[in-house]
Amino acid sequence: MTFTYERKANYYETDMMGVVHHSNYLRYFEEARIAFMDSLGIPYKELEENGIMSPVLSVQCEYKRMVQFGETMLIKVSLIEYNGIRMKLNYEIVDKKSGKVTTRGITSHCFLSKNGRPVSLKNNMTEYHEKFLECLDKVSDNQ
Template sequence: MKPYKHKVQYYETDQMGIVHHSNYIRWFEEARTDYMEQMGLGYDQMEEKGILSPVLSVEADYLRMVHFGETVTIETFVKEYNGIKLTVGYEVISDKTQMVHCRGITRHCFINREGKPLALKQTCLEFHNMFVKGLEDHKNK
């Protein structure tokens, strides 16, 4: 899997040129979307099958500042998956320092268009297997 790269834009920073904390959450989503596409099945394909995956919660630990003009690499991985809920992990690594500047997770569930919970193993084995493989890949690192 190729990690997601992001160059910090001016509008993402405050008056001191430091990335505003809210942008990390956006970067998590960008990286998660890219990760799923690289795994072979993106959100667009999931939604075509009538499966939605809302965010239940987000956590971010801000360890170091990132500044305007820097490029970060966002390592994305399946941290937990049980067929009904998914936890995706993120590490935002500065290309300049090679240090982790932020760690985070997003928690998701799966629902149909009517908002009823779904078990992917029963609803769409293709997506279920993709997340199981992602979890196994992460555990074997």
């Protein structure tokens, strides 16, 4: 299952060349990830209200083409791994007008309690665990 998040590049996100600064892509990934989770019925705010955090463990980002102020991006997000305690997501940013890939990335996350201990969604938030598994099943069905 691939979720698509649409976003325009803002002026303040660009550098002196009028190109989106590379650090902003991590923010784009985060925005798209939060929207993706919302679309699954797993609001991140609700996770936090239940004492569960999902920090980033690692990020990979490959820049293929520049994005400039005002261009509209389609940020495609898909869950590629999930085991109840960790998850990994894939991102592909595409220029809406040309359809060309501008950026590819992967983020890895875990689920932790507020005191920093690993949390299993399977044991603590069964409803969310099932939704992640369902999403992962849809991915494997489409391959």
